[in-house]
Amino acid sequence: MRSSLKTRFAKAAALAALAAALAAPGLARADVKLGVGAPITGPDAAFGAQIRNGAEQAVADINAKGGILGQKVRIEVGDDGADPKQGVSVANKFVGEQVAFVVGHFNSGVTMPASEVYAESGVLQITPGSTNPxxxxxxxxxxxxxxxxxxxxxxxxxxxxxGRPGEKIAILHDKTTYGKGLADETKKSLNALGIREVLYEGLNKSEKDFSALVSKIKESGATIVYWGGVHTEGGLLLRQMRDQGVKAAMMGGDGIASDEFAAIAGPGVEGTFMTFPPDPRQRPEAAEVVKAFKAKNYNPETYTLYSYAAVEVLKQAAEAAHSFEADKMAAVMHSGKTFETVIGPLSFDKKGDVTRADYVVFEWRKGPDGRVSYYQM
Known part of the structure; x- marks a missing residue:
């Protein structure tokens, strides 16, 4: 990947100015900028709100303790609308605003092209929610x-x-980088175990009427539908399955990890399964942060704390590197160093993946308060 001379010059000038400010005691220090890229509007806005709220709370807490390397952190928010082209526009905007690092994006299909812009421009990026390998x-x-x-x-x-003998499995996805990727990985693992799906189909995210697809599910005799996609289409599909008398259970991945899924799917959501890491809200490291969110009447579910943790990692990496330069911070992060975060200790491998894989299965059911949500099995 080759960056333009203009981009290189702008980045070099920004780093030189930052280095000069750090090296000269008594001079005013400019804020260091953190870009937050997420779907603030559109069908995936629930996840965008989680990422934004997590990052904003982390920055507020960090600034209250003096910032990073003596500088206060200022957030620049970019709305990618879950659209790859819009995500690239956000990435270019962040580069032009000389952000030091980025938390985002959420959708894998957005993160892929946006990450090329950040890499070319020397901007460190941590995504709290993009899972495509x-x-x-x-x-x-x-x-x-x-x-x-x-x-x-x-x-x-x-x-x-x-582990559920006799199940007839239909595999459906939303044709996105994330949804199809998750469906294909699950299919691959099932096939390796000698299990063949009775149906494999994709739908378009813009669709609202899934009658034809529901008919195919019914004809296939599926007893469980594996869904590769997010909560919006997944919830609508499940509602229409129940409306047409299809009793097959549903299972999805982290893309349905929002209470909005139950609101969209309706009463038929009970008995749905989902893979996600153990609820980060229950970790002792998150207790104070969760308390702060609840004081604001906000439930920090799913990616909120993953976003908060991303900011914590950026702070610790910059302080260990004594620099905001992407390559120096990345070297620290690739070194095997353990970062203490609200979702527990994290370290990264040479690819940039976390070294722990702790997915478990949740089930959607009524809780003690009568509200339907997801609970670890």
Missing amino acids: KITERGVATIFRTCGRDDQQGEVAAKFLA
């Missing part, structure tokens, strides 16, 4: 993630389904 398989030294990978959760899903 290819993201860290391209040899890009400055991209990391605090979440796991689809091949990891696909394997967990396949083992769970294989």
